[in-house]
Each structure stands twice: as C-alpha cells, then as structure tokens.
Amino acid sequence: MVECVIDGCGEEAVREVDRSYLPAIQSLKLKLRGDPGKKIPLCRKHYKMVKQARESRF
Numbered sequence: 001m002v003e004c005v006i007d008g009c010g011e012e013a014v015r016e017v018d019r020s021y022l023p024a025i026q027s028l029k030l031k032l033r034g035d036p037g038k039k040i041p042l043c044r045k046h047y048k049m050v051k052q053a054r055e056s057r058f
Helices: 019-027 044-056
Strands: 015-018 039-042
Touching: 015 019, 015 044, 019 039, 019 044, 039 044
Parallel strands: none
Antiparallel strands: 015 039
C-alpha cells in the first residue's frame, strides 16, 4: 500500500501524478512529506482537490 504524501493524511494513494502538479498543490497550501520523487502519490480526496485547482488555473 502506498500512502498519500500530503502531510497529515494517511489514506491509501489511488493516483500518482507527476511534478507538473506541484504548483497546484502549493496553491492549495498543502505540504508534502519528504521528497516524493518523480511521481507524487495522492489519495482520492487530495487528487480531486489538486485536479480542480489545476483546471481552474486555465
């Protein structure tokens, strides 16, 4: 089981996104635990939040 890397979240990751999502994650004021590497594992809730933030920028 891979865990979501958002600080304070312990849910199972359902998606892995690449580093191009970092600006959207930072715009939501979410902090990552450690350095996730090339892929950032996110749980369903955080993936949905980040995806909406990324789409609203364009």
